[in-house]
Amino acid sequence: MKFEFTKEMCEEVLHGNSKVDEWYEALLEMLPKYEIDTVDRAAGFLAQCAHESLNFRVLEENLNYSAKALDAVFGKYFARGGRDANEYARQPEKIANVTYANRIGNGDTESGDGWRFRGRGVIQLTGRANYADFGKTINMTAEEVIDYVTTIKGALESACWFWDTRKINAMADSQDIVAMSKKVNGGTVGLEDRKKHFKHFLDVLGGNFDPSKAPAPVVGILRVGAKGPAVMQMQEKLGISADGDFGPGTERAVKEWQSKNGLVADGIVGPKTLAKLME
Numbered sequence: 001m002k003f004e005f006t007k008e009m010c011e012e013v014l015h016g017n018s019k020v021d022e023w024y025e026a027l028l029e030m031l032p033k034y035e036i037d038t039v040d041r042a043a044g045f046l047a048q049c050a051h052e053s054l055n056f057r058v059l060e061e062n063l064n065y066s067a068k069a070l071d072a073v074f075g076k077y078f079a080r081g082g083r084d085a086n087e088y089a090r091q092p093e094k095i096a097n098v099t100y101a102n103r104i105g106n107g108d109t110e111s112g113d114g115w116r117f118r119g120r121g122v123i124q125l126t127g128r129a130n131y132a133d134f135g136k137t138i139n140m141t142a143e144e145v146i147d148y149v150t151t152i153k154g155a156l157e158s159a160c161w162f163w164d165t166r167k168i169n170a171m172a173d174s175q176d177i178v179a180m181s182k183k184v185n186g187g188t189v190g191l192e193d194r195k196k197h198f199k200h201f202l203d204v205l206g207g208n209f210d211p212s213k214a215p216a217p218v219v220g221i222l223r224v225g226a227k228g229p230a231v232m233q234m235q236e237k238l239g240i241s242a243d244g245d246f247g248p249g250t251e252r253a254v255k256e257w258q259s260k261n262g263l264v265a266d267g268i269v270g271p272k273t274l275a276k277l278m279e
Contacts, residue, residue, distance in 0.1 A: 002037045003037075003205065003206065007024050009204050013046055016055075023156075026152050026153045026157075030153070030156050031160070035164070035169060036163065038172075038173070039202065040202070040207060043172070043198055043205055045160075045172065047180075047201050049122045049123060049156075052122060052184065053122045059122065059150070059155045060150070061118045061124055063092035063096050063118065065089065066089050066090065067086045067088075074098075093115045097109050097111075097112060097113075100118070101113070105127050105128035105132065117146070121156075122156055122159040123159040131145045132145075133165075134162075166183045168184070171183065174213050175198075177191075182237075221269065222269040223267070223269070224267070227244055231244050231245065231246045235250060238254065251267040258273055
């Protein structure tokens with residue numbers, strides 16, 4: 001670690017969690033392994049983890065939905081999918097096997113993969129494909145990972161792996177809490193709580209929130225041929241390699257993002273695209 005991370009700091013981060021010793025040992029081992037080793041990086045990572053896991057207390061997905069909630073949250077599989085939600089209500093295993101079937105590497109409903117590879121960990125690892133990808137990096141099969149991520153060490157390491165594969169350290173270096181949140185959550189759900197945790201953990205770990213670290217807003221219109229910091233910032237928001245060069249690969253990524261977000265997919269980052277991208 002590039003800063004002193006004490007047990008007292010860990011206790012403050014965990015906010016009353018009874019397993020401080022186990023968490024502290026796991027954090028001391030895993031954070032440096034994944035280069036989450038500066039105050040900014042550790043505060044960013046821990047803030048996202050705290051929000052996602054309700055302060056490190058919930059390490060497994062809760063699928064205990066009512067019929068009304070199933071139709072509202074998973075309408076594609078129930079109300080609009082021709083299934084009677086009442087037959088699945090309050091039955092987490094049946095719900096998981098329907099909602100996660102035939103995606104993220106899972107088999108069909110009868111395979112049981114949905115339940116077997118349900119969300120686990122501090123930042124929930126979900127789906128056979130993700131279990132397998134993580135497992136390859138630690139010499140485990142997807143099935144072996146199931147047991148590992150039910151431990152504190154495994155729950156933490158799977159989150160570190162997620163953080164590392166999505167290159168979120170770079171966003172933590174600039175204290176860009178919005179970008180970190182989008183990478184973790186896919187949007188900005190719970191942003192205010194994530195911000196609160198981040199600023200608190202910076203203080204606990206001996207750092208400071210520095211607004212000047214945040215990237216300057218992109219201005220103007222970006223298109224193929226553009227180069228520089230503005231292009232790099234835009235690429236980071238898209239979650240692609242940020243080399244500062246707006247080439248054909250970046251154009252394709254912009255078009256895909258525009259299409260998914262209801263915009264004209266012209267590959268040009270103009271005012272409308274920019275405003276939505278920077279939300």
